[in-house]
Amino acid sequence: MSVLVYTESYNGKFKKNAFEVASYAHAVAQKMGSSATAICFNAEDPASLGNNGVTKVLNVENDNLKTFNAKAYANSIAQAAKAEGAKVIIISSSADSKYLGGVLAAKLNAGYVPNVVAAPENTAPIVVKRTAFSNKGFAHTEITAETAIIGVSNNAFGIIEIKASASVESFAPTLGDADFSVKSIEVDKVVGKVTIADADIVVSGGRGLKGPENWGMIEELAEVLGAATACSKPVSDMGWRPHSEHVGQTGKPVASNLYIAIGISGAIQHLAGVNASKTKVVINNDPEAPFFKAADYGIVGDAFEVVPKLIEKLKEFKAQNA
Amino acid sequence: MKILVCISNVPDTTSKINFTDDDTKFDTTGVQFVINPNDEFGLTRAMWFKEKQGATVHVATVGGPSVEPTIRKALAIGADEAIRINAEPTDGYFVARQLAEVVKNSGYDLIIAGRESIDYNGGMVPGIMASLLDMNFVNTCIGLEIVGNQATAIREIDGGKETLQASLPLVIGGQKGLVEESDLRIPNMRGIMMARQKKLNVVEPVDAPSLTIDKKFEKPAPKGPVKLVDPDNVGELVTLLHNEAKVI
Numbered sequence: 001m002s003v004l005v006y007t008e009s010y011n012g013k014f015k016k017n018a019f020e021v022a023s024y025a026h027a028v029a030q031k032m033g034s035s036a037t038a039i040c041f042n043a044e045d046p047a048s049l050g051n052n053g054v055t056k057v058l059n060v061e062n063d064n065l066k067t068f069n070a071k072a073y074a075n076s077i078a079q080a081a082k083a084e085g086a087k088v089i090i091i092s093s094s095a096d097s098k099y100l101g102g103v104l105a106a107k108l109n110a111g112y113v114p115n116v117v118a119a120p121e122n123t124a125p126i127v128v129k130r131t132a133f134s135n136k137g138f139a140h141t142e143i144t145a146e147t148a149i150i151g152v153s154n155n156a157f158g159i160i161e162i163k164a165s166a167s168v169e170s171f172a173p174t175l176g177d178a179d180f181s182v183k184s185i186e187v188d189k190v191v192g193k194v195t196i197a198d199a200d201i202v203v204s205g206g207r208g209l210k211g212p213e214n215w216g217m218i219e220e221l222a223e224v225l226g227a228a229t230a231c232s233k234p235v236s237d238m239g240w241r242p243h244s245e246h247v248g249q250t251g252k253p254v255a256s257n258l259y260i261a262i263g264i265s266g267a268i269q270h271l272a273g274v275n276a277s278k279t280k281v282v283i284n285n286d287p288e289a290p291f292f293k294a295a296d297y298g299i300v301g302d303a304f305e306v307v308p309k310l311i312e313k314l315k316e317f318k319a320q321n322a
Numbered sequence: 323m324k325i326l327v328c329i330s331n332v333p334d335t336t337s338k339i340n341f342t343d344d345d346t347k348f349d350t351t352g353v354q355f356v357i358n359p360n361d362e363f364g365l366t367r368a369m370w371f372k373e374k375q376g377a378t379v380h381v382a383t384v385g386g387p388s389v390e391p392t393i394r395k396a397l398a399i400g401a402d403e404a405i406r407i408n409a410e411p412t413d414g415y416f417v418a419r420q421l422a423e424v425v426k427n428s429g430y431d432l433i434i435a436g437r438e439s440i441d442y443n444g445g446m447v448p449g450i451m452a453s454l455l456d457m458n459f460v461n462t463c464i465g466l467e468i469v470g471n472q473a474t475a476i477r478e479i480d481g482g483k484e485t486l487q488a489s490l491p492l493v494i495g496g497q498k499g500l501v502e503e504s505d506l507r508i509p510n511m512r513g514i515m516m517a518r519q520k521k522l523n524v525v526e527p528v529d530a531p532s533l534t535i536d537k538k539f540e541k542p543a544p545k546g547p548v549k550l551v552d553p554d555n556v557g558e559l560v561t562l563l564h565n566e567a568k569v570i
């Protein structure tokens with residue numbers, strides 16, 4: 001009875017969260033005295049998951065599954081779970097994994113818990129810690145169904161390196177027209193830029209930046225740090241930045257290692273979505289801004305003076321540490 | 323077109339979160355409950371279909387009598403009828419099963435739920451429901467047009483968006499973007515008066531299990547005070563992020 005993990009890839013390359021969920025599956029398998037098997041779709045280097053403790057990889061090689069399709073992917077994972085006799089399935093908490101999570105849970109009659117932040121506290125029955133109330137609390141949730149699906153939060157568990165190679169088998173799920181009844185007709189994705197979901201570092205700007213013309217320094221700071229850019233809700237509502245950058249309770253969740261908030265007040269709905277980030281830095285000219293209560297490091301100052309200096313210092317730091 | 327909007331009754335977004343009964347229950351003392359923000363975007367989009375395409379809009383919620391003000395608000399905003407499934411929601415699977423039961427044999431063409439409710443953040447209700455009903459499903463939906471039997475939906479993906487096509491009946495998990503924030507509606511006096519005349523059907527739940535149980539809750543550990551860096555010494559921040567926080 002193995003633990004099955006779905007490892008996401010894009011254009012054949014594993015996403016960063018794939019290594020994290022593989023590491024998580026390995027830890028769960030060890031706890032349960034079994035092994036971890038991964039399922040992936042058209043991955044270029046499936047054996048590499050051995051480095052994260054997976055012993056066997058089922059690679060689905062199917063041109064119809066080159067791009068993500070929730071129903072077809074969920075159906076394939078369900079078939080793999082049955083073939084492997086897996087009663088524990090690990091997925092990430094990315095937008096795609098959350099899209100297929102519910103569908104998969106219904107197919108397998110499984111108890112599904114997303115946003116999990118640590119290895120299970122108990123494995124018989126499974127009990128996991130997850131975020132709730134938009135990061136204002138945690139729940140310890142028991143899965144009472146026979147089959148469990150655990151959705152691991154980004155950056156919560158980390159990546160474990162074990163130098164090993166996994167055996168690879170190709171896996172051919174039985175799929176029909178019904179699995180492709182929702183058709184993707186266009187993907188509009190910014191290429192070559194770090195996305196909020198994958199980013200270790202997120203640089204975010206708020207209304208304090210006064211207007212879209214001032215985002216140059218936010219982008220420059222992000223570039224120096226290899227970070228993704230984000231914004232508060234009013235900024236995207238006013239059309240200064242695209243909706244996809246809006247983070248918070250009603251926007252995208254951020255669980256990065258470093259979150260830098262510039263000219264953002266730190267309203268409760270904003271914090272709810274970014275509190276899962278490990279280190280938070282705030283730059284705000286108002287010492288009373290609520291964000292200072294939630295942040296680890298802060299600078300009380302004018303963003304238009306502080307940010308260019310910060311960029312300069314980071315460039316020096318990078319030159320020295322290159 | 324017949325639309326069902328699934329409404330979750332959640333603590334207002336500014337609520338402070340506390341737990342009672344030895345941290346096993348959410349403390350509702352002093353908490354104001356509202357329509358889940360993701361559902362509010364969906365409800366407003368449904369109103370658009372009602373006004374522009376003559377759709378009929380029903381709303382449904384799983385909850386005890388205490389959730390009625392929230393569904394009355396949905397009626398005041400313009401929904402035609404409401405259904406309350408008389409049960410305390412226990413987990414996402416249970417809620418999805420109850421809603422699926424309402425949908426079964428009712429001839430809905432479109433079912434709009436929120437991508438997640440902002441209290442328990444399960445995000446599984448629309449997907450489980452779609453799968454139980456064997457209907458097409460689009461999650462994190464930020465745009466929706468319907469012509470005849472065909473829906474064109476836009477969903478948010480990491481770093482962009484994807485346009486999808488599917489035939490009805492369709493389930494969507496909606497969110498901000500489905501309509502502009504400025505188009506969200508506040509019930510007016512006339513709407514509130516009219517809502518009193520509208521049907522609020524109470525139906526009993528079907529027998530369905532919960533597949534997960536929240537055993538205990540906890541609040542995040544209190545955070546130490548912020549470390550302030552002098553704006554004239556920004557280099558200090560770089561040093562702290564490198565040596566102390568170890569994030570760069």
Ligand SMILES: Cc1cc2nc3c(=O)[nH]c(=O)nc-3n(C[C@H](O)[C@H](O)[C@H](O)COP(=O)(O)OP(=O)(O)OC[C@H]3O[C@@H](n4cnc5c(N)ncnc54)[C@H](O)[C@@H]3O)c2cc1C
Nearest residue numbers: 206207208232233248249250263264265269270285286303
């Ligand atoms: C139902 C609901 C859901 C919501 N969901 C979200 C959400 O998901 N995400 C979200 O972000 N918000 C959300 N909000 C909105 C939230 O309440 C706040 O309105 C919003 O976060 C404020 O954005 P801001 O901090 O950028 O702007 P402001 O509140 O205007 O704050 C701007 C800050 O910039 C500072 N500033 C000004 N000039 C400078 C300068 N030159 N240098 C440095 N600092 C400067 C100011 O001191 C101030 O603190 C939600 C609200 C509701 C009602």
